[in-house]
Amino acid sequence: MGEEEKRKKRVMVTFDVDGTLIKSTGSSSNRLHRQAFSHAFYHVFGLKDVSIDAIQVASERLPDLKARMIEYAKEHAQNIGEGLEVLPGVSSLLDALSSKGVAIELIKIAANRANKLYPDGFDLRVHVGDTPNDIRAAENGGALAIGVCTGVFTAEELQKASNGNAVILPDLTNAEAFLKLLGI
Numbered sequence: 001m002g003e004e005e006k007r008k009k010r011v012m013v014t015f016d017v018d019g020t021l022i023k024s025t026g027s028s029s030n031r032l033h034r035q036a037f038s039h040a041f042y043h044v045f046g047l048k049d050v051s052i053d054a055i056q057v058a059s060e061r062l063p064d065l066k067a068r069m070i071e072y073a074k075e076h077a078q079n080i081g082e083g084l085e086v087l088p089g090v091s092s093l094l095d096a097l098s099s100k101g102v103a104i105e106l107i108k109i110a111a112n113r114a115n116k117l118y119p120d121g122f123d124l125r126v127h128v129g130d131t132p133n134d135i136r137a138a139e140n141g142g143a144l145a146i147g148v149c150t151g152v153f154t155a156e157e158l159q160k161a162s163n164g165n166a167v168i169l170p171d172l173t174n175a176e177a178f179l180k181l182l183g184i
């Protein structure tokens, strides 16, 4: 066996979060996020009970809103799981990927940050997400796109966003099939 064959395949998988790893659920659905938004909007604009849609007209104050939202989320970190549910198969898939030494990132990291964290680069980069934008972002960034139908989009809609190379899965419950896709 040559040196090249013995070297472990370097794989990085980035995951979208909402609709891919977790989903909002129940009457307190996405509660911390909504409360953090209200907190931020009140502190930046002095307005109460504002819908998150207001963010579209407040774009120039986004950095301030973001800082206030992070402040709120940190203060209430113990409530982070409220109204959120981990999607089926996610925990075991993440365990399986870790045990194979796969680099896992929760969001797409900027190329220069990735280069600093993993200077040797990757043989394969994969992005997993539940929306057509995830598919397009993966493929534009030179990664293999894996679409999951645990958000609001169908397999056909995800496939349509692809240049033809995306793999669409119903969900993340089959860790073995996932590892096979990565060739590890």
Ligand SMILES: [Mg+2]
Pocket: 016, 017, 018, 019, 020, 129, 130, 131, 151
């Ligand atoms: Mg999503």
